[in-house]
Structures are given as C-alpha cells and as structure tokens.
Amino acid sequence: MKLTVELLKEKGALLEGHFLLSSGLHSDKYVQCAKLFTDTALTLELGKSLAQKILSKYKELDLIVSPALGGLLIGFSTALALNVPFIFTERVNGTMTLRRGFEVKKHSRVVIVEDVITTAKSASEVARIVEKRGGEVKGIASVIKRGENGLFPTFPFLLDITIANWRPQQCPLCKKGIPIVYHGSKKLP
Numbered sequence: 222m223k224l225t226v227e228l229l230k231e232k233g234a235l236l237e238g239h240f241l242l243s244s245g246l247h248s249d250k251y252v253q254c255a256k257l258f259t260d261t262a263l264t265l266e267l268g269k270s271l272a273q274k275i276l277s278k279y280k281e282l283d284l285i286v287s288p289a290l291g292g293l294l295i296g297f298s299t300a301l302a303l304n305v306p307f308i309f310t311e312r313v314n315g316t317m318t319l320r321r322g323f324e325v326k327k328h329s330r331v332v333i334v335e336d337v338i339t340t341a342k343s344a345s346e347v348a349r350i351v352e353k354r355g356g357e358v359k360g361i362a363s364v365i366k367r368g369e370n371g372l373f374p375t376f377p378f379l380l381d382i383t384i385a386n387w388r389p390q391q392c393p394l395c396k397k398g399i400p401i402v403y404h405g406s407k408k409l410p
C-alpha cells in the first residue's frame with residue numbers, strides 16, 4: 222500500500238497549528254503517527270509495506286528493535302510481516318535502555334524501526350545498545366521521514382514529508398501573534 226499525505230490527514234495524523242518541537246524549533250504542522258495506528262488493519266498493511274522495503278535492501282534479518290513508545294506498533298507489525306522477533310527499548314530517567322530480559326544475540330542482523338524519523342536521535346541510541354550487545358545494525362526504517370536536512374536518504378521509509386521549521390525569532394506564526402497550542406508529543410491532548 223502507498224502511504225500518502227491525504228491518508229495522514231484523513232486519519233487525523235497530520236495536525237496543523239503552531240507547534241514547539243522537541244528541538245526547540247517552531248513548526249506549522251505536526252505528525253501524530255499514533256492516530257494512524259488506531260486503524261489496526263492499516264497498521265498491519267503499513268508493516269507489510271515497510272517489511273518489503275526493508276527486505277529489498279537488507280535481504281536477511283534476525284530481529285526488529287524499536288524505541289518505545291513511538292516505534293512499538295509499527296515495529297511489531299513490521300516484524301510480524303518479516304516473521305522475525307520484535308523487542309523494544311525504553312527510556313529510564315531519560316536514558317535509553319533494554320530491559321525485561323530482552324536479548325540481542327551476537328552477530329544478529331537488526332533493523333531499527335521507528336514511526337517518525339527527524340534527526341534519528343532515538344534510533345541512534347537504540348543502535349548503540351544493539352551494537353554493545355554484539356548485534357549488527359543494518360539500518361533504520363520508518364513510516365515517515367521528516368527530514369528536511371537530507372539525513373539518511375538511503376534508509377527505507379514509507380512517506381517523506383518536508384515540514385518547515387523555524388527558530389522562534391524567525392517564526393511567522395509567532396510574528397502574527399498566534400499562540401503555541403501544542404508542545405510536541407508530550408503535551409498533545
């Protein structure tokens with residue numbers, strides 16, 4: 222299946238407003254993938270599509286790892302389509318960790334799956350955890366690539382969205398006096 226901006230809008234996953242991103246930049250759009258994943262059948266289809274893209278690039282894999290919470294649903298559905306195990310990392314006091322007895326076998330071939338990749342900060346932290354345990358990180362895959370900076374052009378993704386970001390001083394919405402309603406993912410209703 223092909224993920225489109227229209228489908229994101231239809232599912233309420235592309236929000237428009239005045240947003241403060243975790244990077245400190247302001248933006249007039251925000252992607253809330255969790256809204257996309259409320260459609261369970263669609264989430265399985267997205268996993269299949271991402272699995273196909275992953276397979277065409279990395280051939281054989283042993284494990285999918287995703288950072289919680291954002292990567293959980295798409296990581297699971299992608300691993301299901303690939304017929305490989307799925308585990309996740311989580312932040313404990315801000316530090317990305319692997320808990321719950323999850324293991325990464327030495328030399329296992331791993332792809333990290335995320336919902337949205339902007340700077341790949343979380344995915345990079347997951348990669349370090351996997352590599353520390355002797356796994357081989359083949360790549361990072363995501364439902365949405367939100368990079369206007371051209372990062373990771375070769376990694377698999379389903380939809381590339383360019384969303385304008387501004388420093389607060391340059392933000393046209395601030396200049397118009399429009400208040401910031403949402404503050405990144407943490408304070409979304």
Ligand SMILES: [Zn+2]
Nearest residue numbers: 247392394395
């Ligand atoms: Zn602003």
